[in-house]
Amino acid sequence: MQVEILGTAAGGSFPQWNCACRNCRYLRRGTFSGKPRTQIQVAISSDSESWFLLNASPDLRTQIEACAFLHPRGSARDSPISGVVLTSADLDQSLGLLLLREWQPLQIYSTASVQKILREDNTVFSMLERSSGQARWTGIVPGATFELASTAGEPSGIRCTPISLATHYPAYVPAGRLVELCPGEAVLGLILESSSGKRLGYFPAVGQVDEALLQQLNSLDVLLFDGTFWTDDELIELRHGGQVARQMGHIPVSSHGGSLDLLSELQCKRKMFVHINNTNPMLDESGPEYRQVHEHGWEIAEDGCHLEL
Ligand SMILES: [Zn+2]
Structure with missing residues (x-):
């Protein structure tokens, strides 16, 4: 399985258009010891011909143009992107679908609840379904493993297991709709298994780690994990108010009970x-x-990282 990490930032990218925090300021000034980043986006493939996106980032157009293997190959319109797996209805994870609207056959996997939000409440996504050969939405259920396949039914050899992680839906979902949604379908992590049995974990938004999740993470070869915030009150200090990281569905990296602490014994080869x-x-x-x-054995993924499992 080929894994391409096209973007690694949280919502807003790095630098963020309206942010003058120390990092953004120094990066714009050219004095920052680090790299700019686009919003998180991962693409996977078993044959380097047909690719599946894990979510669809608002930076997707730029990310596709930066990767030759995602460019159309024939003379007509023919993208190697076969499908998308959505882990939530967050705009940071789903807005990029609208950039894939040009009559492209596309398999879209999401929970039934996320489908209701995007297809029934937000009519702009109907632009993905103007012809019968365009988007095909397929419901996925936490805990139920399925094989990624194109809209034509060609199997990829990659098996995907969605893991339920959190129960909160995006703030734009109206209260009347919220009562109709299944809480366990709000935020997913994904385990992607290659035909050789190698396992990739994709967990960009994790609010807490319990024993069951630890067991799942210990079965992985490579883990891509939530690195949103360093401390719980990181944004509060900046905005002088608001929610702590955990309230926003992200355990911080540092301190007691943070991910470096909780996942210190993890067996994965790469974290x-x-x-x-x-x-x-x-x-x-x-x-x-x-x-x-x-020093804790973790890496900080960068835009353009390539992995092979
Ligand atoms: Zn900033």
Whole structure:
């Protein structure tokens, strides 16, 4: 299985258009020891011909153009992108679908609840379904493994198991709709297994780690994990109010009960942080936080990272 990490930032990218935190300011000034990042996006393939996207980022157009293997190959319109797996209805994870609307056959996997939000309440997504050969939505259920396949039914050899992680839906979902949704379908992590049995974990938004999740994570070869915030009150300090990281569905990287602490015994061969907010001090490669992450055996994924499982 080929794994291409096209983007690694949390919502807003790095730098973020309206942010003048230390990281964003220094990056714009050219004095930051670290790299700019686009919003999180991963693409996987078993044959390097047909690709599946894990979510669809608002930066998807730029990310596709930056990768030759995602460019159309024939003379007509023919993208190697066969499908998308959505882990939530968050705009950061689903807005990029609208960039794939040009009559492209596309298999879209999501929970029934996420489908209701996007297809029934947000009519702009109907632009993906103007012809019968365009988007095909397929419901997925937490805990139920399925094989990724194209709209023509060609199997990919990659098996996907969705894991239910959280129960909160995006703030734009109206209260009347919320009562009709299944809480366990709000936020997923994904385990992707290659035909040779190698396992990739994709967990960009994790609010808590319990024993059951730890067991799942221990079965992985490579883990891409929520690296949004360094501390629980990172954004509160910046905005002088608001929610702590855990309330936003992200356990912080540092401190007691943070991911470095909770996942210190994890057996995975590679552990990489993704979905990193522009405020996170571990982005500064000259800083103590960056060193601390690496001393704990973790990597900070970068845009353009390639993995093979
Ligand atoms: Zn910033």
